[in-house]
Amino acid sequence: MTPTTSSPTIVLIAGHWLGAWAWDDVLDHLNTDRSRAVAMTLPGLDGDDPGRTTKTLDDQAAAILDLFDRLGVSADQPAIIVAHSGSNFPVSLVLDRHPELVQRVVWVDSGPVAPGSIFAPDLPEGVEELPLPPFDVLAPQASLEGLSAEALERFRARAVPEPGPVLRQPLELTDDARRAVPTTLVCCSIPSAQMLELARAGHPMFAEVANLEHLDVVDLPTGHWPMWSRPGDLAKAIVSAASRTD
Template sequence: MATTTNSPTIVLIAGHWLGAWAWDEVLEHLETDHVRAVAVTLPGLDGDDPARSTRTLDDQVEAIEGLLARLDVSEERPATLVAHSGANGPVSLLLDRRPELVRRVVWVDSGPMANGSAFAPDFPEEVEELPLPPFDVLAEQASLDGLSTEVLERFRSRAVPEPGPVLRQTVELTNDARRTVPTTLVCCSISSEQVLEMAQGGHPMFAEVANLETLDIIDLPTGHWPMWSRPGDLAEVIRSAASRAG
């Protein structure tokens, strides 16, 4: 983590199967710009945690809150949160519970969840976790564009199965202040034009976008994992977003 304290704190949170390690290349670029940034491994995605398959979205939100406290984030010194893909669950909940701690949220090929939604509500109760699928199956759900064989091998070797409770848990949101937090959408595998069309059409994945008060949209064409396919460009987008107050 960079130690510069005059710049806004940036917290990087990766999606399903991923820990803090997923942001290594992005952090290298951010640190050359003297940005104070840290990546987090959410509960349930630490391969050494013997109880990880029982972790919930609430556990993940508490972990993010704890990290923000350790980083001296406050209403007077809010942080920029960067949420990739399936990190939208815990980050949506955090925005609902503690919006005053967030200066700006940057959704990377992702977006805010709507009240009453769940990532995979039909994921069977008897199944403890979801391992990383074979890449041919994964490619039917999310674009692998820009990922080399070496990157895919690293992804496979370091991926941690996603806890079932995280996938099934319904997100309960009650605080409209979450919609006032300045927001940047980084559109990678789905273009900004498509995202806005889906938002206006009420598509469950992006319906909440239509309710945001302050929204910037940036196209960064690549696959669903831009932290590996375009790390330098993604770092620049994040740095620029974090430098904006609103």
């Protein structure tokens, strides 16, 4: 796949608990590069939606494809998807269902998901949503390095609990063409060398990386939320990835 336009549409999707607002600082930098960039809030992460706790991965993938349609994304003018953290589940679905619509996927401290994966297989059926944990609980699981007190306060104030169905749904993937979509990994909390070693060793979280046909990696050392800790550098990495032709 090669770019068909000098300014492809870039769709930014944040991970768990986050909406389009999470990309504000990155968009400020991207706009100076005259990129056509749009951030979206996945279904289930709009705090004003009374039905948000019932949303599924299928709902989220459908919303991404609906946005593509509204933006004029097509096989002739495919988009760049920038996917952070837990947005890798619905984005993996989109890559499986319509790989022709994606010029490149940029995983931000994230990566492709293996078929059959469930984010939280032990989450009881009766749990409707998963709130943002206390930061002392979250930090050992996802690095908070580089985040100011102001950023943490904003994170806590604006976070929306993740819908239970999204966390419990097995990921059904059937089209190996998703692995041919050119891919950039922006490695933040785990260095690229370590991540690639884990992928080669078959680690469940990274095994799909070893199956990618067109891969490049970028090290951006910081915590798990580089859109707040290093927004300018992340924007540069996104622009660089969008300009690649492999």
